[in-house]
């Protein structure tokens with residue numbers, strides 16, 4: 001009886017403490033507790049696990065340390081080595097803690113009578129004293145286990161906060177833990193040179209996780225000098241190697257690089273010529289260009305600041321200033337629809353009959369970037 005009373009007291013404290021949160025159904029509450037116990041005993045024998053794990057402030061369950069993202073999810077970055085089975089158990093307890101929303105749904109469906117009872121009888125009883133009286137009576141009548149389950153459910157209705165996406169960032173040296181995460185239902189989202197990012201979606205509804213970068217961004221540089229000569233190259237590698245084709249310098253924009261900076265860099269790297277960015281003249285989108293990724297190709301006009309050519313050894317067979325007419329007469333250019341359009345656009349631009357997009361620095365509270373637009377036509381209207 002004294003044990004019952006002690007448990008009743010615990011139940012009353014549980015009801016009175018709004019900071020306490022439980023997984024939504026009683027069973028998951030008990031499961032989480034037992035997993036947490038398992039983790040804690042593992043922690044005692046493994047200092048690395050100790051460094052990793054932390055106790056969830058609301059549920060008391062041992063979970064992976066995580067920060068919340070802006071989309072209702074959590075991100076955990078694993079930084080210390082640990083045993084895969086310990087990681088697996090920790091992951092399970094973390095997911096159990098973060099999964100409260102899903103459990104709430106299944107509870108509502110399967111235990112609709114209890115839910116109605118709680119909503120009809122318990123919720124309207126706002127007064128603290130009434131709650132205490134109700135809790136004590138309920139505990140004595142139903143026994144501590146059943147009342148504890150009901151308390152967990154009640155807490156869930158009052159304070160549930162389930163997570164959505166769960167991200168795990170694994171550095172290269174801990175890649176062995178990926179298997180455990182995959183077994184728990186995680187999938188690969190993206191990989192960089194030094195880490196693998198996995199993700200898991202908790203809600204039953206379909207995930208809203210955006211796929212990783214879908215496009216590669218490339219540039220082609222139209223650089224024309226005062227003698228109406230255009231800067232062209234022959235490539236050592238790629239689809240046009242060894243065909244004697246003279247083409248605009250092209251390349252790929254780096255991560256964190258603006259299109260206009262990337263075009264100036266690519267021209268310098270491939271030909272040694274210094275340039276100043278003028279405008280984006282046009283862009284093309286294609287699909288399945290680089291593995292499964294699409295391609296955005298920006299045709300940029302650049303003004304030469306130097307004329308001396310110093311062709312890049314690794315990628316460029318030859319580079320030169322070529323008369324514009326000669327460039328356009330190449331069969332390769334004439335027979336290629338994209339290049340025919342590019343030639344027409346560049347000619348129009350060189351003759352002053354075409355306006356491209358000029359970058360304008362724009363700032364938002366959390367972002368800085370460039371808006372590329374036709375400044376001439378806009379300004380002529382204002």
Ligand SMILES: NC(=O)C1=CN([C@@H]2O[C@H](COP(=O)(O)OP(=O)(O)OC[C@H]3O[C@@H](n4cnc5c(N)ncnc54)[C@H](O)[C@@H]3O)[C@@H](O)[C@H]2O)C=CC1
Pocket residue numbers: 216217218219220237238240247250251252295296297298315
């Ligand atoms: N190359 C061309 O004649 C044309 C290119 N473009 C556009 O220009 C932009 C850049 O294209 P490209 O210059 O052709 O770039 P690319 O994709 O051929 O190569 C970019 C860089 O990556 C390297 N690279 C690519 N795949 C590689 C691999 N498997 N192994 C080792 N190195 C590799 C290349 O050597 C180069 O340094 C793209 O947006 C493309 O659509 C558009 C029309 C024609």
